[in-house]
Each structure stands twice: as structure tokens, then as C-alpha cells.
Amino acid sequence: MPSLPEIMHRAFFRALSLLSPAGQEVVLRRYFDWRHRVPDPWRLATDGYEQEKYRSTLRQLPARPYRRIIEVGCSEGVFTRALAAAYPEAEIIGVDVSERALARARRRVPEDGRVRFIRADILTHRAEPRFDLVFCSETLYYLGRHERLCRASAQLGGLLGPGGVLVAVHPWPEAARLHRYLDAHASLSRLTEQVHTACARPFAVTVYGTRPG
Template sequence: MLPRPPEADRQPLPDLLHRALFKAVSLLPPRSQAVLLRRYFNWWHRSPDPWRLRTDDYEQHKYATTLRLLPARPYHRIIDVGCSEGVFTHMLATRYPDAEVTGVDVSERALDRARARPARERLTFTCADLISYTPPGAFDLVFCAETLYYLGRGERLRLASARLTELVAPGGLLTLVHPLARGRTPLHLHQRHDADSAPRRDRDPPAVLRDRPPGRARGEMTIVGPGPCP
């Protein structure tokens, strides 16, 4: 095996500072971490759509690619964890009009805007953090996009991974969509997500779908999930 070039592991300084900040926050008790994250994201959402999720080419490419790569089968209960202002959540509700769709986020400001948009009757939004969220029942399609790195590293990330897998109904699909820095493998991402509860790598090998979005030369979008049911 050829050695990996040193530049493959280099990350820009802002990314390193970003990761260090949220790693430090993850050392707090879960409730305190949730309070700080809520304040942080409410501050960001003092203006509408701070990350331009409705208009940015990368975001639109990410949404379209995610929907395109989903296995074609019925979904009855869908959840979007870390939904922000509900841009992708509304897309899901349009794509699957017969499904019960739930968007979850820690920012009430973001959810106020999500609720203000015209929506289908079976689309709801809930203000909660992933660690403490206890929905009434599991989901057969679970999304978590560009959210896990806000929860830090180590034990807190493992706890978040366990909570995500608990949301998945038997035979359901968990879809993680995150930028993947060069030099990091999809298996590494899935190992980071792996928890003691299903889906496990030894029982349900992940379907890893890689796509390089426009304008993001430093990374790739990687979707990891247990794949279609037989």
C-alpha cells in the first residue's frame, strides 16, 4: 500500500478551530451542551437562511443527489435530524406526500421559519436536541446531514450515534450526509457512526455512495446507510 501524502491529512485552520471548539463543548454534560448549541444556532438564525440552504449550489446539489440515491421503496415515517429551517424537510414532504415527516432542530428561530412555509398536513417540526429526543416510535427513513461534527468527538459522538440508530425502525434506512475530507475513507465515517445497536457493520454492511459536489474541491459528499432491504 502506498503511503498517504502528508497533505492528505492537512485541514485548513478555520476547520481545525471549528472542530476544537465543538470538541470542547462536548466535554460538558449533555444538557449543558444542548443549551449552548441552542444559543449558538439561535444566534446564527438571527437572520433568515444564514447558510443559504435554499440558494447555494452545493446545498441544492446535495439535496438532489441524496433524493436520487435513496432506494425506491415506500417510506411511512421520515425524520430529518438537524433540519435547520426545513429546506430539505419540505422537499421530503413533497417527494413522499403519504409519509409522516418530522423535522428536528435545536433552534426555535430556525423552526419558526420552517413552520411559516406552506406545508403538507403530515409535516411537523419539533425543537429538541438529538441526545434527549424521544419520539413516539421509530422511523423507516432517518436523515442526519452535516450535523454530527457539532456534537464533538469521542463519547458524545458515540452517544449521538446510538441515538440515531435507535430512531431507525427494523428494516429502515439511516442516511448520513457529511463532507468527507480527502484522506478519510467512507469506512472511517461509518465506524465513527457505529454503535452497539443496529445497524451494525457485521449484520448490515453499509451502502457507501460518493459524490463530488460542485465548488467543493477539498472534499466529497458521502452517504452512508444500511442499504435496501432484501
């Protein structure tokens, strides 16, 4: 059962998603700049639970020589730094709607040509379908209503190049609903899902591959 604060949180973001995509982006940008008025608002860099979640996510990735990685909703770059260490040859792009979060991400993982951070909204961002690893964690529940989740799924799937891998990580059991939008994407096929329940806040790591076109 979701808690009352969780129900109110989701209702708030569903209400925001009644705005046009451009209007939603403006409000999300302001909201997440405000949320990042203090460093690391979700304690991603220090909370043992978050660190363990990152480690189990990395363990679940199919072993491949990823060259082009994008992390959507990267916040202050905590997981981006882990990706940069795990794949030292890869070009890595972190995307977030909050410029304030990205200013801290750039201090955490200096942009050196290999790692870059871009301020953009996943719902409106235009990017080439050229990534061989797309990562989206703890972000889809901010996008709100059905139509925006369909759009987000199309956007995420559209980032993948041939043979690419997409990984989504969200709280369980809500992940079952959120990841269904990715299941519905014509060019994605689900490879694995691990549900981690032996922790205070259960979560699912779902891995997709591209269907041969």
C-alpha cells in the same frame, strides 16, 4: 487537509462537548439561535451546490414507500420540503435544536398534521423507534467528542423501526470518521456509500439498513 477555520470550528464544538449533555444542549441551542439570527445562514435554499447535494441524496435512497420520516438537524426545513414533495404520503418530523430555525421551517413547510417540527437535541431527545427513514445531514460534526458521537449514533439508530433506512451526509473525507460511529452501531449495517468528489466541497452519502434482530 482541513482548513484552519475548519480545524478551529471542530475544536470549538469538541470543547463544548466537555459539558454535560444538558449543558451542551443549552449552549448549542443559544449558539444555533444566534447562528440563525439571519435567515438561511448556510444558503441551503439558494446555493446550487446544496441543491445538487439534496438531489443526489434523494437519488441514492433505496426505493421504498417510506411512511414515517424524521430529519435530524433540519434547520429551516429546506430539505424537509424536498422530502415532503418526494414522499407525499409520509408523515415527516423535522427536529432541530434551534427554535429560531424551526420558526422559519414552519413558514417554509406549514405543519398540517403530516409535517411537524420539534425542537429537541438529538443527544437527549426521546422518541419511539418507529421511523422507516432517518436522515441526518451536516450535523454530526457539531456533537464533538467521541462519547457524544457514540451517543448520537445510538440515538439515531434507536429511531429506526424494523427494516428502516438511515442516511448520513457529511463532508468528505471527514464523513469517513463520523460515519464510523454509525458503522459501530450493533443494529445498523451499511448498504451503500457514494462519495461525490466532482464538486467544490466533496461529500459522502452513506445509507444504512437495520440488521434483522
